[in-house]
Amino acid sequence: MASYRTQPLQPLNNGQLNARLATTPVKSLASPAHAAAATATRRVRDGAEAKEKPKKKEKLSSLCKTPPSIVRTRNGRDYQRGLFLGEGGFARCFQMKDSSGQIFAAKTVAKASIKNEKTKTKLLSEIKIHKSLKHPNIVNFIDCFEDDVNVYILLEICPHQSLMELLKTRKVLTEPETRFFMTQVVGAIKYLHGRRVIHRDLKLGNIFFDPNMNLKIGDFGLASVLPAGDSRKYTICGTPNYIAPEVLGGKTTGHSFEVDIWAIGVMMYALLVGKPPFQSRDVQVIYERIKNIDFAFPPDKEVSPEAKALIKDLLSLNPLHRPTIDEILQYDWFKGPIPSTITPETLVGKPRNVDSISRQQASVNFNHVKANAGIYSPSNKAPVQILKSDLESEKPKALLPQSLSPGDTKYKYKEVDPKQVGKPRRVFNTYIATTKDLDQNCFDTYQNMRKIEHLRDDRLGSFELPTCEKPVLVSKWVDYSNKYGFSYQLSTNDIGVLFNDENTVLKFHNSDKFLELILNKNEGWIAIENSSVNPPSESRKQLDIVDFFAKYMNSNLSKVSDNEERKETVFLRRYTRTNEYIMFELTDGSFQFNFKDHHKFCISKAGTVITHVSPNRGIETCPLILILKQGNFSREEVPECLEKIMVVKDAIKRKAFRE
Numbered sequence: 001m002a003s004y005r006t007q008p009l010q011p012l013n014n015g016q017l018n019a020r021l022a023t024t025p026v027k028s029l030a031s032p033a034h035a036a037a038a039t040a041t042r043r044v045r046d047g048a049e050a051k052e053k054p055k056k057k058e059k060l061s062s063l064c065k066t067p068p069s070i071v072r073t074r075n076g077r078d079y080q081r082g083l084f085l086g087e088g089g090f091a092r093c094f095q096m097k098d099s100s101g102q103i104f105a106a107k108t109v110a111k112a113s114i115k116n117e118k119t120k121t122k123l124l125s126e127i128k129i130h131k132s133l134k135h136p137n138i139v140n141f142i143d144c145f146e147d148d149v150n151v152y153i154l155l156e157i158c159p160h161q162s163l164m165e166l167l168k169t170r171k172v173l174t175e176p177e178t179r180f181f182m183t184q185v186v187g188a189i190k191y192l193h194g195r196r197v198i199h200r201d202l203k204l205g206n207i208f209f210d211p212n213m214n215l216k217i218g219d220f221g222l223a224s225v226l227p228a229g230d231s232r233k234y235t236i237c238g239t240p241n242y243i244a245p246e247v248l249g250g251k252t253t254g255h256s257f258e259v260d261i262w263a264i265g266v267m268m269y270a271l272l273v274g275k276p277p278f279q280s281r282d283v284q285v286i287y288e289r290i291k292n293i294d295f296a297f298p299p300d301k302e303v304s305p306e307a308k309a310l311i312k313d314l315l316s317l318n319p320l321h322r323p324t325i326d327e328i329l330q331y332d333w334f335k336g337p338i339p340s341t342i343t344p345e346t347l348v349g350k351p352r353n354v355d356s357i358s359r360q361q362a363s364v365n366f367n368h369v370k371a372n373a374g375i376y377s378p379s380n381k382a383p384v385q386i387l388k389s390d391l392e393s394e395k396p397k398a399l400l401p402q403s404l405s406p407g408d409t410k411y412k413y414k415e416v417d418p419k420q421v422g423k424p425r426r427v428f429n430t431y432i433a434t435t436k437d438l439d440q441n442c443f444d445t446y447q448n449m450r451k452i453e454h455l456r457d458d459r460l461g462s463f464e465l466p467t468c469e470k471p472v473l474v475s476k477w478v479d480y481s482n483k484y485g486f487s488y489q490l491s492t493n494d495i496g497v498l499f500n501d502e503n504t505v506l507k508f509h510n511s512d513k514f515l516e517l518i519l520n521k522n523e524g525w526i527a528i529e530n531s532s533v534n535p536p537s538e539s540r541k542q543l544d545i546v547d548f549f550a551k552y553m554n555s556n557l558s559k560v561s562d563n564e565e566r567k568e569t570v571f572l573r574r575y576t577r578t579n580e581y582i583m584f585e586l587t588d589g590s591f592q593f594n595f596k597d598h599h600k601f602c603i604s605k606a607g608t609v610i611t612h613v614s615p616n617r618g619i620e621t622c623p624l625i626l627i628l629k630q631g632n633f634s635r636e637e638v639p640e641c642l643e644k645i646m647v648v649k650d651a652i653k654r655k656a657f658r659e
């Protein structure tokens with residue numbers, strides 16, 4: 001993939017866009033009436049959500065011509081244009097296929113619509129903010145490029161449209177489905193606010209479904225990063241039905257993160273009732289109703305008292321009376337039934353099993369959905385404290401920095417001293433390890449082991465012996481996956497925690513750097529490099545867990561092997577525990593097996609090299625073929641050596657064939 005994340009935005013910054021200046025899509029307006037007029041131009045496709053009078057003015061997106069069938073980027077990459085996906089006020093969206101056949105969505109903005117400096121700045125801001133984000137419930141930003149007529153923002157494809165289309169088809173959703181969706185939305189907003197990003201245009205039409213029916217927040221056209229030390233924004237913007245009352249207050253009051261909390265309330269109401277709470281044909285009436293919190297639950301719609309209580313609090317006039325993003329999930333409503341996943345049948349009708357989720361199952365599902373949305377469960381609020389007391393039976397001490405959103409709403413968002421909030425140093429733009437390569441390596445490892453096992457003696461002469469280097473090994477580990485995750489130390493002395501959400505934090509030895517490795521299951525790991533001296537606030541909790549594990553492992557566990565230098569970034573992909581062994585799959589393609597009798601094997605170089613680590617830390621690395629022919633290692637004998645190798649081969653086979 002292109003190195004767009006580390007490159008400046010050359011395609012957009014090179015002055016070409018200055019050539020055509022036009023109207024701005026920015027809703028920077030003096031009065032609500034103006035706001036309505038402008039939003040109507042850009043938010044037309046939300047007509048179902050706010051039945052505004054159609055404005056005669058042409059949408060800016062209509063300036064966007066269908067892109068050529070092949071779009072060639074400056075870096076020489078070709079994308080094949082596919083189907084038209086949809087249209088907003090500003091952009092049209094098309095499928096784009098790369099040379100490997102992968103399909104993306106290209107949000108296409110006509111250069112003719114970028115007619116002034118303000119519009120250009122806004123588009124650049126959208127791109128800059130969106131490309132800095134990486135979360136399972138945010139549309140993944142892939143790349144950005146231009147041709148003579150359009151600017152293309154290449155995004156992860158969301159083939160099942162948005163919550164708006166879902167609601168149009170279904171009319172109303174069940175509470176369990178809504179609970180699932182709201183949990184994912186809360187996860188994404190928690191992530192955004194942790195990075196001081198306010199979305200400011202959250203609505204059903206901007207929340208898309210990925211191929212697995214997970215929600216992805218998109219359209220960062222109105223998003224804003226609240227500068228450190230600044231607590232409010234003053235631009236009036238949003239979509240009428242979703243605008244928070246303090247935004248309508250305009251330049252005098254200003255607004256902050258709570259506008260997104262308000263929008264969550266509007267969306268939750270809309271999904272359960274079938275239309276937004278302040279809906280009216282006349283935009284002015286919408287605004288009046290918002291300012292007076294004039295909404296009611298229609299008696300013919302079944303909405304639980306718990307849902308009503310949460311919606312009422314979310315739609316509080318005073319932003320400080322709204323629950324914080326963390327508090328939302330603690331409402332009783334979230335104790336109700338929730339599915340563990342959403343299936344495509346949801347798109348067409350009420351899912352069959354949605355009414356039969358037991359309380360026990362609901363709690364398991366809720367934790368699962370939260371973990372997938374990057375949210376710790378409330379009982380894990382101070383994970384290191386619990387961890388410390390659990391592991392060492394010590395009196396817990398306050399080890400963690402205070403939460404970003406404490407219980408007292410008065411101080412929310414103000415608690416973190418902006419000067420103390422670190423920024424990611426570097427976001428790697430390519431996958432640091434891909435699942436495809438690792439799966440292929442797993443398959444190759446099994447095939448090679450099998451081939452070597454069956455190699456006839458008369459063919460041995462023609463077999464080229466591999467070069468043998470000592471692989472990176474897992475030298476210590478602590479399994480705490482019933483609470484947080486699996487921690488390990490590598491022979492490079494780097495320390496990692498594979499968290500239960502499958503993301504990893506890897507702290508480098510002898511360096512202030514640590515990596516957040518974020519897993520996209522279909523693709524692989526994206527890395528964000530941070531400094532542990534001044535980490536971003538949202539990483540601190542995880543870093544504390546890593547540090548705690550590190551201290552615990554250093555003082556309590558002995559090492560498997562001596563230190564080596566790190567040659568590449570290696571971390572634990574996954575591990576498997578059985579009665580006989582624990583198996584580690586590392587991202588450099590090696591497989592380590594720690595057997596119960598304290599002998600350890602590591603298979604590296606796609607199955608051609610084997611390393612033995614004895615209980616007293618003696619290490620020998622040789623070509624697998626030699627051990628198979630000799631029957632054992634020469635330096636130190638391994639009990640049941642060949643049987644152990646067969647166990648290893650079978651375990652890798654099971655992974656290769658996903659048995």
Ligand SMILES: Nc1ncnc2c1ncn2[C@@H]1O[C@H](COP(=O)(O)OP(=O)(O)OP(=O)(O)O)[C@@H](O)[C@H]1O
Pocket residue numbers: 042043044045061085086087088089090091092093105107139155156157158159205206208218219221
């Ligand atoms: N990642 C995606 N995958 C599939 N379709 C998408 C994707 N992103 C956008 N679309 C389609 O393109 C349409 C326009 O996209 P988007 O809402 O981002 O544009 P916009 O002009 O900024 O919209 P708005 O008028 O809300 O500002 C969406 O309504 C949707 O139909």
